[in-house]
Amino acid sequence: MxxxxxxxxxxxxxxxxxxxxxxxxxxxxxxxxxxxxxxxxxxxxxxxxxxxxxxxxxxxxxxxxxxxxxxxxxxxxxxxxxxxxxxxxxxxxxxxxxxxxxxxxxxxxxxxxxxxxxxxxxxxxxxxxxxxxxxxxxxxxxxxxxxxxxxxxxxxxxxxxxxxxxxxxxxxxxxxYSGRCTLSNHMSDRDANRGGCSQSCRWKYDLFEMPQPGEHKTVLAGEPVEDFSMxxxxxxxxxxxxxxxxxxxxxxxxxxxxxxxxxxxxxxxxxxxxxxxxxxxxxxxxxxxxxxxxxxxxxxxxxxxxxxxxxxxxxxQLFGERRKIPAYAFIGQVLAYDEKTQIATIQQRNNFGVGDEVEFYGPNFTHVQQNIRQLWDENDTPIDRAPQAMMVVKMKVNAAVRPYDMMRKRK
The missing domain is CATH 3.20.20.70 (Aldolase class I)
Structure with missing residues (x-):
């Protein structure tokens, strides 16, 4: 080349x-x-x-x-x-x-x-x-x-x-074209070109007839509705x-x-x-x-x-059912790691617990997968799950991780 x-x-x-x-x-x-x-x-x-x-x-x-x-x-x-x-x-x-x-x-x-x-x-x-x-x-x-x-x-x-x-x-x-749109202005009174876009194009739409004032009757009754038509x-x-x-x-x-x-x-x-x-x-x-x-x-x-x-x-364009859906949810971020004990301190970002199969990833495209066997809160008390938003927990990891590494699991 x-x-x-x-x-x-x-x-x-x-x-x-x-x-x-x-x-x-x-x-x-x-x-x-x-x-x-x-x-x-x-x-x-x-x-x-x-x-x-x-x-x-x-x-x-x-x-x-x-x-x-x-x-x-x-x-x-x-x-x-x-x-x-x-x-x-x-x-x-x-x-x-x-x-x-x-x-x-x-x-x-x-x-x-x-x-x-x-x-x-x-x-x-x-x-x-x-x-x-x-x-x-x-x-x-x-x-x-x-x-x-x-x-x-x-x-x-x-x-x-x-x-x-x-x-x-x-x-x-x-x-x-280049983001110059007034849908949001008309539909939600939010000026898209001055920072207020409500993304009206992402809303779900249907086609209606109005035989009487205030009456709405869908024209597509019984037909599959194709969402997000714009x-x-x-x-x-x-x-x-x-x-x-x-x-x-x-x-x-x-x-x-x-x-x-x-x-x-x-x-x-x-x-x-x-x-x-x-x-x-x-x-x-x-x-x-x-x-x-x-x-x-x-x-x-x-x-x-x-x-x-x-x-x-x-x-x-997005019509009907999605052809592919993301399979992972973000659940935590590494705050610290102890090399001697192999214990990682993690800030929770979504519910997870003992028995979950998780994946750590970090800069330079590193990936580590493992099953959570034990979990402790920040006071070293054993727990089964981390359900509270932003709570700090500890767990043993199979390989070294670093601060800013992320943790996710399959949905």
Whole structure:
């Protein structure tokens, strides 16, 4: 294989909370993106205070990682008030870049917080190299491509621009073009483009006739109802890492600031393995089915390649029964491990107990399976189960584990 680009791309993971930030970096992310208390599109995510940003940046720097802040909302009149101070504060904290879509916020950031790099958000629908060149001339260092860009288009874009390219590789797909949707505004009075999306496209729908005011009669009575009629399957590009690297993508982005640490750790871990395997030895690279199997342990929907290899069909929409369901539940996180006693201290995240078959996994794609034989509470009192949320328990493990390792079991 003739390599056109040997540069190893950045693994960029979502971090809705400080815990998720640290988890993502431990599991191989080169950078994370977070939200502040204003200007983002995830008002329900665990957005960061300035103090938490300080701690997150300090942690990231110790691990040679970066922190970006999403400020990608569409601004209405008055929304821009205070933006200059917001961006200056992020710059002074040490945030590595902000991700912005609105030209007004881009100009405010450039004028009032010089020195803070700006990345163009996917919400801006960048789909051609002329657009990327325009934003580069405006001083932006990176452009996040629209999810609608195909692989052939990506190749052409890379050949005609030198600005950094960021592209989504895993996570939820929006049914509307580049996320610009008003379903949520009309159905729940929550502005999707100002951080309040209620994901109306994921709701279950039916078709009704209304013969009388207030009367609803389903037209599909007796017929199988196909749920989620406007809902797309999730994206997964784990099988196509070589195409992304060879076409010069600088940053590979994982969606999901509202997802769990189970999701963040697993997905970051898998893509770290695949990207390293290809970039370290592209001529002998081989896709491993275990990577995709691992992603299915945290998948919320079915998986497809989005728009990269053609227009999505009905097979990339969610209709009727799911064709595949995740088989694992996240149940705990390792806090400490004693090598002499082989006892692990674990924080419970879901009910488990003696007799359960569990799996530990950690950074560098380590996996250990075992049956729980004995369990103690934090006072060393024997117990049969750990039913209380976030309780601390102890158990003997068959192999060494480390803090930040995760524990899960089959559902």
């Amino acid at each position: 003739k390599t056109t680009s040997t540069k190893k791309p950045e693994v960029l993971a979502p971090a809705g909370t400080l815990e998720k930030l640290k988890t993502a970096i431990h599991y191989g992310a080169d950078a994370v993106y977070i939200g502040g208390n204003r200007y983002g599109l995830r008002s329900r995510a665990g957005n960061f205070t300035y103090e938490e940003m300080h701690e997150g940046v300090d942690f990231a720097k110790k691990h040679d990682a970066k922190v970006y802040v999403a400020a990608n909302m569409v601004t209405h009149e008055g929304d821009e008030v205070g933006a200059g101070e917001f961006f200056r504060t992020l710059r002074d904290i040490g945030i590595h870049a902000v991700i912005v879509s609105d030209p007004a916020l881009i100009e405010i950031c450039a004028m009032e917080a010089p020195g803070l790099p700006i990345h163009l958000s996917t919400q801006a629908s960048a789909t051609n190299y002329e657009t990327l060149n325009f934003w580069q001339q405006e001083g932006l260092e990176r452009v996040v491509l629209a999810r609608e860009v195909g692989m052939d288009e990506l190749k052409q874009i890379r050949q005609h621009t030198s600005v950094e390219i960021e592209a989504f590789i895993h996570g939820a797909m929006c049914i509307s 809902s797309a399957v999730d994206m997964s590009m784990i099988r196509h890492i070589p195409d992304l690297v060879e076409n010069g993508v600088d940053s590979l982005k994982i969606e999901g600031r509202m997802k769990s640490i189970h999701y963040v750790s697993t997905v970051s871990n898998v893509y770290r393995q695949a990207i390293d395997a290809y970039c370290n030895d592209p001529d002998n690279y081989a896709f491993k089915q275990e990577w995709e199997d691992e992603l299915w342990k945290v998948a919320q929907r079915e998986l497809a390649a989005g728009f990269y290899y053609g227009m999505p069909t009905e097979n990339e």
